[in-house]
Every structure is written in C-alpha cells, then in structure tokens.
Amino acid sequence: MTPPALDSIVIAGLRQLTPPGEPDVLKEVLQLFLDDVPVRIERLRAGWQAGNAVEVQRAAHSLKGSAGNIGANDLLAVCRVLDDRSKSGDLSNLPELVASLDAEFARVEAEIQRLIA
Amino acid sequence: MAPVRVLVADDEPVSRTVVGAMLKKAGYQVTFASDGEQAWQQLTAPNPPAIALLDWEMPGMAGPEVAERIRARGEQTPTYVILLTSRDSSADIVTGLKAGANDYVTKPANEDELVARVRSLEEALANVKALQTLLPMCAYCKAIRNDQNYWEKVETYFHNRSGVSFSHGYCPNCYDRFVKPQLDALEDVTQAQRQQKERP
Numbered sequence: 426m427t428p429p430a431l432d433s434i435v436i437a438g439l440r441q442l443t444p445p446g447e448p449d450v451l452k453e454v455l456q457l458f459l460d461d462v463p464v465r466i467e468r469l470r471a472g473w474q475a476g477n478a479v480e481v482q483r484a485a486h487s488l489k490g491s492a493g494n495i496g497a498n499d500l501l502a503v504c505r506v507l508d509d510r511s512k513s514g515d516l517s518n519l520p521e522l523v524a525s526l527d528a529e530f531a532r533v534e535a536e537i538q539r540l541i542a
Numbered sequence: 543m544a545p546v547r548v549l550v551a552d553d554e555p556v557s558r559t560v561v562g563a564m565l566k567k568a569g570y571q572v573t574f575a576s577d578g579e580q581a582w583q584q585l586t587a588p589n590p591p592a593i594a595l596l597d598w599e600m601p602g603m604a605g606p607e608v609a610e611r612i613r614a615r616g617e618q619t620p621t622y623v624i625l626l627t628s629r630d631s632s633a634d635i636v637t638g639l640k641a642g643a644n645d646y647v648t649k650p651a652n653e654d655e656l657v658a659r660v661r662s663l664e665e666a667l668a669n670v671k672a673l674q675t676l677l678p679m680c681a682y683c684k685a686i687r688n689d690q691n692y693w694e695k696v697e698t699y700f701h702n703r704s705g706v707s708f709s710h711g712y713c714p715n716c717y718d719r720f721v722k723p724q725l726d727a728l729e730d731v732t733q734a735q736r737q738q739k740e741r742p
Contacts, residue, residue: 438653442563450563457555486599490628491556493650 428499430529430536435496454495455537462491466530469507473519481519482511488526492533500529545571546664549590551581551605552597552626561595561626561651568657578603585612590621593663595647598627598638606641613642618689619670622663626651 442450465484472480485507492501503525510522548570552558555576562572573591575581579602585594594612596605603611609623625638625646638646644666645659677699678687685693697708712721 435650439560439563442560442567442653444567450559454556454559454563457559461555483599486628487554490552490554490649493628494556494560 430532432496432498452541455541458491458495459537478511478514478516482508485511497533500533503529545569547571547591549573549584549594551575553577553600564653564656577601578608581608585621592667593622593660595624595626598625606638609642622667624659
C-alpha cells in the first residue's frame, strides 16, 4: 500500500495553529504550497536543462523545506536526494528524479485539493 | 506588557507562514521578511524586534551573515538570533553560532521545540534588561559605575545620559546634620575672637 501523501500528524499540527476567529492556518499554508511549489519545480527543471547544479540545488533545498513543513514525506525524500546530488555537482540520473518529483507533487496536490475543498 | 516582537525571515513562504503561525499562537507579535536584505532593514530600523528567526539559506544575505552584522554593530541589547536550518551537521551549527547566532532550530520546526527556544531567549533578554536598570552605586560617595566600568559622579552620569542638569542646595535633614553644625562652629569662633578683642 502506498503511504499517504501527507503525514496526518503534521496536518493535525497545522490545523490546531489557527487562533480563534482567525482564518484557517492549514488552508492558508496548503494554498501557499500550491502557489509556490510548482514555480520552484519549474526553476529546478530549468536549472537541470541548463546544466546549472547551483540552481538545481537551490530549488531542491527550498522544495525540501516546503515539503517538510506540510508532512509531504515522500516528496521530501525525493527533494533530499536531488539536493544531495546537485550539491555534489552530479546532474546524472536526474531525469528519473525529476520524474518522481513530478509524480510525488501530483499525489500531494490531489491530497491538498481534497483537504481544502 | 506589550507582546514581544519576533521577526521571521525566510524566502520560502510555506516555512515562513508555519513558523509565524506557531509564534503567533504562543502570543508573540510576528513580522516577516522574505530575504536577508529585508530582514536587515527591519533589524536596523528604530525599535527593532527583540528576537529574529533567520533562515540559513536566503537570497541576498544568508542567516549567519545577518547574525554577524548584528554582532558587529555592538548594540547594548542586540536582537537575539535563532538560525533556522535544515543542515544538521554539527560543523554547520558551530559556524552559525560562531557567526553570532544565539541558538538554532532545525527545519521543519517542531512547534514545542521552537516555542521553548524562543521563550528561553526571551527570558535571557528580560534578565539583561533587569541588569541594565540596576545601577551599581557607591554606598558612601554615591558615585555610579558606568558601562565602561568607570566611577562617575551621579550628576555626571545622569547629565550624560538624559541631559538633565543639577542645581545644588541642601534638604532640611542635611541642613540640620551638616550645615547648622558648621554655622554654629563658625558662630563660636567669631564669638571667641570678639571676646578676645574686647579684653584689655
């Protein structure tokens, strides 16, 4: 069985951050994720296509942060490998990793759509 | 008491929002910056935030560099810095602390840990402020030890800090204790001299 795209404990932690009478923090954070992460994935892809390991690493690093904060553990794992590889300047095997990045993001996105619906 | 202001500087909006929400929930007033330059602007503006959480990797100026610059300013109560880092190797943490950070939190931040670390810095800050409002004064001559460890006359100390000037006089108690005995003694002397002159 595939593990859930988002860690339920992390999601519950975000849900309880909303102060009484204020807009829902969980929704705000998930919406930000949907707005921000595709831009960074595109930046990573562009960096990879240009053979720019520094750009790839920078994008992978911030993706790692975003994924970690919403408990997207599988996405986080892919970003971590991308971060480590690009840090060492090794851009080989990247097509597979970028493909898993897209697949993991799609899974997370579907789960977020379900949560904020 | 007004809530303590905390700056959260991170270029990555998801992290920034989550950390900010954790601190708001804990009762802090939170301001945000999305890069090192913006953080630096807030930290050098009048009445800067008491505590700053700075992301290690930010465009423009990274967290450790901002921390180093804060230290270099040599302010009496500099903003306390917590670095947010996803790097957990001890060498990196040492680099951050050497640059002048007071503490670090690894990302993604755990709410309880983050709030506990901010609280402990807030307490340290309150202690520093208490020390600054406690003036060491000589019990005999009432001189005050200033920040350069030099004993100043109380008039000089306050004049230099607040511009206040003093006119000197005496209170009724000191009149009875110091001034009157001297006047009486003077009276005695002049009386004795007068008596001496009057003798044939």
